[in-house]
Each structure stands twice: as structure tokens, then as C-alpha cells.
Amino acid sequence: MAADTQILITSDKDVVTARQQGRAVALQTGFSMSEATLIATAISELARNIVSYANQGSVTLRPVHGSKRRDRPDDRRERLGSRDCRPQPGVARRLLQFRRPRPGIARRQAPHGRV
């Protein structure tokens, strides 16, 4: 697995650098040009938020290989206390699939406002 790429974000010029690096990493990982542009756009939005609201921070890019997900949803537990209120099996999994970000870029929340 390739090493992480960390880009310090202190000004709007770093936003450009971050999205260019993100596009490069996405293309190296095997994404198509359209998906790489989508990833670069998302990184641009995140990096701009850092500049606007936190003044400085960093963006870490990490290619994640393989299709196995670590956050496996589990519907077997009774969360609402009543058996009648249990969701159908697989609902959480489908919801997570719907909201799942594009694979290939890991976004990590770190202390002090870092993304």
C-alpha cells in the first residue's frame, strides 16, 4: 500500500495543490478521469472549508486497496428494545451503501480541526 500523502493547507494556493495531488492519487489508484475529477472537486471543497473556517489544517490522501470494508453494519442487535421496531435485515447495510463515499480516498478526522 502506498504511503499517505499529507498536504498542509494554509492558503487558497494549497487548495489547488491538494486537489491536484488528490487527482493524481486517484488516477494512480485506478479511477477513471471522471471519478478522479469528482474526487478532486470534493477535496477542493474540503480544503476550502479548512481555509475558510479553521485557517490552517491538512489533507491526508491514502489509497485504500481491496474491496473489503471494515465498517460492517450489523442489524442483528435490538437497538430499539422492541422486536416490532427492528428494521428489516440489511437496511443499515443498504443505507451505508447509499451514503458510502467513493472508494480509494480515506478521509480521517483528526484533532485540532484537521481533516
Next chain:
Amino acid sequence: MQVPILKQGGVLIATIQAALSDADLLELRTALVQQVVRYRSTGVIVDVTAMDVMDSFASRTLLEISHMIRLRGAPTVIVGIQPEVAFAMVQLGLTLEDIPLRSIWRKAWRICSRSPGTSTKRRGCLGRRHADSDYV
């Protein structure tokens, strides 16, 4: 990075040649509005072929440019949005409503040439340098 603005007859042509930061986009907006007022331009063409990413800030700035210049009575045409940029914009819900978008220069030029105040004698091949064209 400064975006060159070419004055071709009554039309201003801004060609973005590299990825722009937010400050560059704001600078382009100010420069374009100033040049439109200064030269009483009848149309503005913004070439975004070299833009690799069109995020919310870039979209909003282009909309602002279009609205500001429309208040001066001139249309703004965006030319050359790349297919992958268009894909990302649609996926993220970014729109450039009310701005004429054209894929090629010639169609954009037609819109600006039709606007009132543009001399019909100036119509011609875009690749040819006219006597009254100049970088501003």
C-alpha cells in the same frame, strides 16, 4: 496567476490557462467587470478549457461574473467545460443556470456578435488577428 484578457472588437475574451486559486478567480472577476466598463464591451467569452476542477466557489464566481456583466448589458458565454468537469458538476449538483454555455468558440462568438452595439463588419475568422484586437 493572471488571466489574459483579449479585446477582440467589442468582445472581451478571457482564457483561463491553468488551475486558478480563489484569489485568482476573484481577481479575474474584478478585472473583467472593470474592462467591460472601460471598453464598453458588448460581450464576454470566458474559456474554461484548462480548468481541471469546477467546484462551488468557481461556479459561484462565474455566475457572479455573468450577472455583473449582464447588468452592463453584455452577455457572458462560458466555453469549453471539459466532459469530466461536467460529470463532476452534475454529480455534485453544481449548476451554471442563466449563463449561456457553448462547447466551441464559434458558437460563443455568434452570441456575442448578435448583442446590440457590435459592429457586423468585425465578424470574421476567430483565428485571424484583427487590427483592433489587443490584450488589455
